[in-house]
Amino acid sequence: MSANLAANPAANPSSLLRHVVLFSFKASASAEQVDRVVGDFGTLKDAVPGIEAYEWGTNVSPEGLNDGFTHCFTLSFATAEARDGYLVHAAHQAFVATLGACLERSLVVDYWTQ
Structure with a gap:
C-alpha cells in the first residue's frame, strides 16, 4: 500500500x-x-510546503445561514502529513498569533474529496 493510500x-x-x-x-x-488577514493568509501557500492549492472568497449566499462567518479559505493537501505539517509550521503559527485583534470566531473543517 502506498503512503498516500495509507494517509487517505x-x-x-x-x-x-x-x-x-x-x-x-x-x-x-x-x-x-480584514484585508491584512486575507493577504497574510494568502502568503502561506508560498511559505508552507505541501499546500497543493489555495483559494478564498467572501460569503455571497442569499440564504442568510452563514451565522456571521463572512470569509472562507480553502487549502488542499495530498496527504494528512502535509496538512499536519502546515498546522505546526512557523509561518502558520505566526499568522494565527496575529488574529486575536480582529477575529471574533473561526470554524475549521477538514475532509477528503470524494
Whole structure:
C-alpha cells in the first residue's frame, strides 16, 4: 500500500484533503485589518510546503445561514502529513498569533474529496 493510500481513508489516490477555514470578524475590525488577514493568509501557500492549492472568497449566499462567518479559505493537501505539517509550521503559527485583534470566531473543517 502506498503512503498516500495509507494517509487517505478514502483509499482514492486522486483524493485531496481539503482544509476549510471560516472567519467571523469582530464588529470593531477595520477594513484594513480584514484585508491584512486575507493577504497574510494568502502568503502561506508560498511559505508552507505541501499546500497543493489555495483559494478564498467572501460569503455571497442569499440564504442568510452563514451565522456571521463572512470569509472562507480553502487549502488542499495530498496527504494528512502535509496538512499536519502546515498546522505546526512557523509561518502558520505566526499568522494565527496575529488574529486575536480582529477575529471574533473561526470554524475549521477538514475532509477528503470524494
